Amino acid sequence: MASIQSSSKKRKNKGLGDSTKRKKKHQDLSDVRKLGQELLSSRAHINNLPLLLNFLDSTSSHPPEFILESLLSLQSFFTPLLPQLPSSSAKPTEDPESIYQTWVRSKFDEFVQCLIQLSLSPTLAEEALRELVMDTLMECVKIGNAGKFHSSIYNKFIHSMVYSVEEADTLLNLLVTKYFKYIDVRYFTYISLEKITRSLDVKECHDIEPKSTDTTNGSPTRASGQLLVRNIHNVISKIPPLEKLGENSEYEMWNGLGVFSKEGKIKSKKVKEKEGKHSEANDVQSSVTISKKIKLKFSKAWMSFLRLPLPIDVYKEVLVTLHQAVIPYLSNPILLCDFLTRSYDIGGVISVMALSSLFILMTEHGLEYPNLYGKLYALLEPSIFIAKHRAKFFQLLDSCLKSPLLPAYLAASFAKKLSRLSLTVPPSGGLVIIALIHNLLRRHPSINCLVHQEDDNETANDESNTKLGIDLFNNEETDLLKTNAMRSSLWEIDTLRHHYCPPVSRFVLSLENDLTVRSKTTEVAIKDFSSGSYATIFKEEIRRRVKQVPLAFYKAVPTSLFSETDFAGWVFHSDAINHVGQN
The missing domain is CATH 1.25.40 (Serine Threonine Protein Phosphatase 5, Tetratricopeptide repeat)
Incomplete structure (x- = not known):
C-alpha cells in the first residue's frame, strides 16, 4: 500500500511539474480546453483537476475565457461523481479507491469555495459570467448531498453574501428572479439567516464603518456592524411572501429530494391523476405540512433579526411593512x-x-x-x-x-x-x-x-370659577x-x-x-x-366654479391701511411722523 501511495505521489508531482512548465510556456485557451478534455477522458489525468481550479481563484486575474472554460470542465467532471463521493467529514480508509474519492471530495469542496468567492469578487467584470458562476453553485447545492439539497453549501453562500460589501446586491437580485420561487430555497434561506443573526454579537452590530480587508487580491470586502444588519434585512425582506401556500396550492422545488418529500421525490401531475383521490388527499396533507414548516422557519428568522439593534433607517422600513409582509405569515x-x-x-x-x-x-x-x-x-x-x-x-x-x-x-x-x-x-x-x-x-x-x-358658577366659593371665560x-x-x-x-x-x-x-x-x-x-x-x-x-x-367674485369699492381713496374704528381704544404714535410735523 505504501508503495502505491509513493508511486502515485511521484506521478502526481511529476504531472504537476510538467503541467506547471507547460502553463508558463503556453497559457492560451486551447491549453485550458485540453486540460479539461484530458480530465474528462481518463483518471490518468486527474492531476489536471488542481490546475483547472487555479483558474477559478478570485485572487488571480485570469481572462474570462479561461474561467469559463475551466468552470464548464469542472462542472462536467464533478456532476456524475457527486452521488458516489463521501461526505466532507468522512475519513479515508486504507483502500486506494477510498483515498481517491476522499481527495476528489476535498477538491469539490475547494471548487465550491472558489465559486462562492468568484461570485462575490469585484474583479469579475462580466455579469453574464457571474450569473453562470452562481448557477453552477446552485447546481452543486441541488445535487451535492447525495442527490439532496446541500444545505451546508447554501449556508456558506448566504453567509458570504451577507458579510460581503461587493456585488451582494447583484447576487441577491439573481436569487430573487431565479431561485426564490422555489419553496425549499426559501426554507433554507430562512434557516441560514437565523443562524447568522443568532451568531452575531450585539456590540458588533453597533459598528458603523465596515471592516475593510485587503481588496487588492480580488477577495470581497467583509461587512460588519450596521452594514451587516442592512444586508440581512435586504435578503429577508426580498423573499417572496407565503400567501400562495395553502391546502390546494401548487409548489415548486429546486430539489425534488428535499426535506418536504417523504417518498424521496415529488410526483408529477400525470402520476397524481393516475393514482386518483387517495394521492390527492396525501398531496393536500403535504401542502399543509410545507406551509407549517416554512411558517416556523419564517418566524424564527424574523424574530432573531428583530432582536438585533437595528439602524434607524432599517427600523423604519421594518415598521412600515411589518403589518403586511410579516404578521400574516407568522406562526404566532x-x-x-x-x-x-x-x-x-x-x-x-x-x-x-x-x-x-x-x-x-x-x-x-x-x-x-x-x-x-x-x-x-x-x-x-x-x-x-x-x-x-x-x-x-x-x-x-x-x-x-x-x-x-x-x-x-x-x-x-x-x-x-x-x-x-x-x-x-x-x-x-x-x-x-x-x-x-x-x-x-x-x-x-x-x-x-x-x-x-x-360657566354657571354653581359653587360661589370655588375660586376657579370666579372669572368668566x-x-x-x-x-x-x-x-x-x-x-x-x-x-x-x-x-x-x-x-x-x-x-x-x-x-x-x-x-x-x-x-x-x-x-x-x-x-x-x-x-x-x-x-x-x-x-x-x-x-x-x-x-x-x-x-371650484365661483359664481360671484367679491370686489373692493371705495368712494374715496383710503389714506391708511386700517380705520380708527378697527382698533377702538388704541393710539398709535410714530416718531417719524412727529419729526416731520415739527419740521
Whole structure:
C-alpha cells in the first residue's frame, strides 16, 4: 500500500511539474480546453483537476475565457461523481479507491469555495459570467448531498453574501428572479439567516464603518456592524411572501429530494391523476405540512433579526411593512408584542409607524395593551400633522376611538386635545380635526355637552370659577382622568368659523347639525382628509366654479391701511411722523 501511495505521489508531482512548465510556456485557451478534455477522458489525468481550479481563484486575474472554460470542465467532471463521493467529514480508509474519492471530495469542496468567492469578487467584470458562476453553485447545492439539497453549501453562500460589501446586491437580485420561487430555497434561506443573526454579537452590530480587508487580491470586502444588519434585512425582506401556500396550492422545488418529500421525490401531475383521490388527499396533507414548516422557519428568522439593534433607517422600513409582509405569515403573531410595545414607547414617528402592527395584534390576535390610549394621546402634537405617515396614523386614530364602550372622559379628552391643536396646525390639519371631532360627537352622545357649555358658577366659593371665560381643561396633563375635559367646551372649534382658509370655515359648519340623531347623520371618512396638504387644498379650490367674485369699492381713496374704528381704544404714535410735523 505504501508503495502505491509513493508511486502515485511521484506521478502526481511529476504531472504537476510538467503541467506547471507547460502553463508558463503556453497559457492560451486551447491549453485550458485540453486540460479539461484530458480530465474528462481518463483518471490518468486527474492531476489536471488542481490546475483547472487555479483558474477559478478570485485572487488571480485570469481572462474570462479561461474561467469559463475551466468552470464548464469542472462542472462536467464533478456532476456524475457527486452521488458516489463521501461526505466532507468522512475519513479515508486504507483502500486506494477510498483515498481517491476522499481527495476528489476535498477538491469539490475547494471548487465550491472558489465559486462562492468568484461570485462575490469585484474583479469579475462580466455579469453574464457571474450569473453562470452562481448557477453552477446552485447546481452543486441541488445535487451535492447525495442527490439532496446541500444545505451546508447554501449556508456558506448566504453567509458570504451577507458579510460581503461587493456585488451582494447583484447576487441577491439573481436569487430573487431565479431561485426564490422555489419553496425549499426559501426554507433554507430562512434557516441560514437565523443562524447568522443568532451568531452575531450585539456590540458588533453597533459598528458603523465596515471592516475593510485587503481588496487588492480580488477577495470581497467583509461587512460588519450596521452594514451587516442592512444586508440581512435586504435578503429577508426580498423573499417572496407565503400567501400562495395553502391546502390546494401548487409548489415548486429546486430539489425534488428535499426535506418536504417523504417518498424521496415529488410526483408529477400525470402520476397524481393516475393514482386518483387517495394521492390527492396525501398531496393536500403535504401542502399543509410545507406551509407549517416554512411558517416556523419564517418566524424564527424574523424574530432573531428583530432582536438585533437595528439602524434607524432599517427600523423604519421594518415598521412600515411589518403589518403586511410579516404578521400574516407568522406562526404566532403575538411573538411581536414585545418588539412593537417597545417601539410604541419610543415616541415620535417610531410610535406612529408601530401603531398599525400593534392595532392588528390587538384587534385580530387578542393582545391586551392598557397603555394604548395614553400613548396615543401623547402622540397628538402639532408635528404629527406634517409627518410622512400621518394619513395612516389618523385613520388608525379614528379606528381606535370607534368603540362606543369608551368612557366619556376618554372621548372628551381626545376631542378637547384635538380642538386645542386646531389653533396651531395647518389648514389640512384643521380639516382632519373637524372630521375626527365630528365622528367622536356622533359616536359618543355623552360628550355632546362640549359643543356649548357655559360657566354657571354653581359653587360661589370655588375660586376657579370666579372669572368668566376660564378653560378648566389642562392641555399639559398626560393622565386622561385628570384633564378636566368634561368641564370644558370646544370653543377652539368656534374660532374656525373665521378661518382664513375657506374649506376649513365651510367644513366646520357640519358640527352645527344635531349629531346625536344617528339615523340622520353619517360618519366622515377620515381617509378623505388624512393626506391633505396646502397643495391638495389649492388644487381643490381652483377646481371650484365661483359664481360671484367679491370686489373692493371705495368712494374715496383710503389714506391708511386700517380705520380708527378697527382698533377702538388704541393710539398709535410714530416718531417719524412727529419729526416731520415739527419740521
